Amino acid sequence: MLFRTITSILVPLLCFWTSGVTASPLPTGDGSAASRFFGRTENSAGKPIEANLALGIIHAGQKYEHWLLAIGNDQAGSELLSAVVKFDKHGNTQPVEYLIARKSNRQKFADYNPAPEVVQLGKASFKDEKEKENVVKDILAIEIDVPSNQKGGNCMDFIKSALKLMKDKGNVDESVVGNYDDVYKKRYHDVAKKVFDADLQP
8 A cells, every 4th residue: 555655656756857857948959959058149159140230319400419329230239339428537527528439228229218310321240249249349449539529529420430440340331331421421510510519520
């Protein structure tokens, strides 16, 4: 009687354990499951990637108009890069404003309110995710050594420098730079006058 009782308990437990092992997301021989199991993505394995490039214009036509460069996909999330006012350790700006490259803590244009005006610039290509990360780091290392009320010191000039860097590295072609230049030349003077009170030409 005791043997039958123990057996009746162990058999269901064994079946439950077996079904649990079968359903577990263990790596399989196709490689993709192993990548998912260990937290690796396909791009981290060194596959080429292509990213959308877009210009986001926040508060277009207003005193606080600001331009950002998006690298990625606005649905899944992008690197939003721009040049912003540099503050000192006390939270004050310098007497003459200098801008500094920064990555936004937001990942989508939809996170802004009101929504920015978006201009699609084209595509950027990278050997893999690591190269993309390195390019972003290089863009954020761009130094803006003139004040924002001078040519070369504002958010529009920063994006122009960022795209030139990407073109020099072979990540974008001339069409991307040209698409940006069209917007840059059309709006540069008016934005510089309204935002920075500077009479600048593109």
